[in-house]
Amino acid sequence: MIEIQHLTKVYGRGAKSVWALRDLSLSIDEGMFGLLGPNGAGKTTLMRILAGIVSPSQGSVRVAGHDASTEKGKTAIKAMLGYLPQELGLYPELTARQFVDYMAILKNMNDEPARRKRVAEVLELVGLAQDADRKLKGFSGGMKRRAGIAHALVNDPRLLIVDEPTSGLDPEERIRFRNLLVDLASDRAVLLSTHIVEDIGQTCREMGVLSHGELLFRGSPNEVIGAAQGKVWTVTTTNGHKPNHGMTVVSMLHLSDGTQYRLVGPQPGEFPEAQPAQPGLEDAYVWLMKSKEEGARVKDEG
Amino acid sequence: MKRSSTPLRYTLLTYRLDHLWLPAAFWALFLLLILFVPQPESKTNMAAAYLGGALPLLAGILAAYAILDDPALELQFSSPRPAWRTLFERLGMILVIVGLFAFSYQACMALIGIDLSPLGGIALRQLAWLVPCLALMALGSAGAFALAQPAAGAMLVALIWMVELLLRSWFASNEWGRYLFIYMGIYAPQNPYLIASHASLLALSLLLLAGSWALLKNQERYI
Numbered sequence: 001m002i003e004i005q006h007l008t009k010v011y012g013r014g015a016k017s018v019w020a021l022r023d024l025s026l027s028i029d030e031g032m033f034g035l036l037g038p039n040g041a042g043k044t045t046l047m048r049i050l051a052g053i054v055s056p057s058q059g060s061v062r063v064a065g066h067d068a069s070t071e072k073g074k075t076a077i078k079a080m081l082g083y084l085p086q087e088l089g090l091y092p093e094l095t096a097r098q099f100v101d102y103m104a105i106l107k108n109m110n111d112e113p114a115r116r117k118r119v120a121e122v123l124e125l126v127g128l129a130q131d132a133d134r135k136l137k138g139f140s141g142g143m144k145r146r147a148g149i150a151h152a153l154v155n156d157p158r159l160l161i162v163d164e165p166t167s168g169l170d171p172e173e174r175i176r177f178r179n180l181l182v183d184l185a186s187d188r189a190v191l192l193s194t195h196i197v198e199d200i201g202q203t204c205r206e207m208g209v210l211s212h213g214e215l216l217f218r219g220s221p222n223e224v225i226g227a228a229q230g231k232v233w234t235v236t237t238t239n240g241h242k243p244n245h246g247m248t249v250v251s252m253l254h255l256s257d258g259t260q261y262r263l264v265g266p267q268p269g270e271f272p273e274a275q276p277a278q279p280g281l282e283d284a285y286v287w288l289m290k291s292k293e294e295g296a297r298v299k300d301e302g
Numbered sequence: 303m304k305r306s307s308t309p310l311r312y313t314l315l316t317y318r319l320d321h322l323w324l325p326a327a328f329w330a331l332f333l334l335l336i337l338f339v340p341q342p343e344s345k346t347n348m349a350a351a352y353l354g355g356a357l358p359l360l361a362g363i364l365a366a367y368a369i370l371d372d373p374a375l376e377l378q379f380s381s382p383r384p385a386w387r388t389l390f391e392r393l394g395m396i397l398v399i400v401g402l403f404a405f406s407y408q409a410c411m412a413l414i415g416i417d418l419s420p421l422g423g424i425a426l427r428q429l430a431w432l433v434p435c436l437a438l439m440a441l442g443s444a445g446a447f448a449l450a451q452p453a454a455g456a457m458l459v460a461l462i463w464m465v466e467l468l469l470r471s472w473f474a475s476n477e478w479g480r481y482l483f484i485y486m487g488i489y490a491p492q493n494p495y496l497i498a499s500h501a502s503l504l505a506l507s508l509l510l511l512a513g514s515w516a517l518l519k520n521q522e523r524y525i
Contacts, residue, residue, distance in 0.1 A: 075384075078381060089373035091373060091374060106381035
């Protein structure tokens with residue numbers, strides 16, 4: 001579905017230029033693909049390139065065979081695309097039904113009876129049928145996100161791109177939204193970009209990790225977890241002393257006899273009683289980012 | 303592929319209707335001023351100032367904000383709709399709104415007995431507001447896209463409007479300035495170069511609109 005070869009994106013020119021993506025190569029098939037990375041990793045730039053909004057500086061991007069660097073290719077991609085951006089701006093005076101209908105018109109859905117039927121279907125799908133005729137300005141954050149996904153689905157897209165969709169949602173809305181995305185991925189490609197590890201772990205079979213515009217990892221969540229085997233530890237301290245020598249504290253648990261820390265890093269020498277723990281996706285992500293940082297530091301010192 | 307036009311109700315509902323308070327307020331303000339000014343000649347000048355001065359300024363400012371101020375700009379950009387169509391629909395709606403204010407103002411002037419004949423016949427009277435409106439709309443739009451800021455486009459419109467107002471005598475008489483003079487229709491309607499001035503402003507407007515279209519295609523500059 002998506003073929004990316006040596007993709008580079010640079011904003012600005014000269015000394016003020018910012019490298020958003022560096023020599024990125026990646027292929028994505030149908031199903032749910034998660035893209036994980038810290039803020040500023042280049043995820044949104046990649047999403048926008050795939051959506052035909054931003055042009056690559058170098059390299060090639062093909063979506064279902066269409067070249068994302070040409071006007072003709074971008075138009076073809078947009079016609080088969082559903083896109084939910086990170087900053088979801090809506091029209092407050094429109095009702096949910098009007099908003100999705102308006103967006104369907106922009107997507108060249110010209111047959112009015114068929115369009116209205118489809119609008120009703122997608123509003124039902126995202127659980128907004130009861131609120132379809134309420135103005136968007138009265139919607140909660142979660143309802144606005146659902147209206148956004150309804151708009152993204154109205155043209156029955158082959159590719160659905162969702163950028164940080166669960167930011168700002170309460171836990172219940174997040175779970176509901178994740179389940180909806182999994183359902184949608186059964187018959188199309190869904191690309192989920194997020195910095196929330198849990199969202200990827202709960203939904204994606206394939207994932208990539210992006211940092212500073214580079215792809216650090218591409219594979220399954222189990223593979224990245226496997227790479228962190230032997231790097232996750234638990235340490236219980238009774239004096240409140242927080243372990244910090246080369247280790248990253250992922251979480252801490254207050255117990256009756258002290259505080260238990262979950263650490264990521266090599267064997268914590270100052271705590272010989274440290275117990276190895278089974279890594280989760282969040283631990284593995286922290287280990288991956290930590291390895292990258294240490295690799296960069298060694299390179300700089302060398 | 304067949305393309306549908308956006309229904310008028312959506313064009314209106316997605317437009318920032320609060321922007322319309324400004325032309326409406328000016329409409330009422332100029333009407334009040336005319337009612338309180340005693341001399342008939344001053345009344346005519348005041349009416350002309352709204353049509354050929356205030357209205358084009360407001361049209362230019364509204365045009366600068368017409369697209370880049372859209373709250374769902376990224377969603378608009380993710381649709382396969384071509385840039386020229388978005389530009390045409392948004393600026394076209396502003397022109398319709400400005401036209402409604404212009405016609406209703408002229409109707410109101412006729413009702414209260416203000417003579418607008420010094421501006422010329424009916425056709426020339428319409429050109430006196432339409433041409434500067436188009437010129438400043440094109441300038442506001444191109445400026446906003448070139449500087450990637452609606453406020454910058456609006457400032458550019460205000461600057462040109464002010465410079466031409468202050469130097470109106472020079473613009474009306476200079477052999478090059480008169481072809482860029484937006485107030486010719488109200489300031490010197492008897493000038494033999496009036497039609498040539500209108501024609502050059504229209505041509506310039508088309509060039510600026512073509513520039514706006516080309517700039518709007520480069521969507522990544524605006525998100």
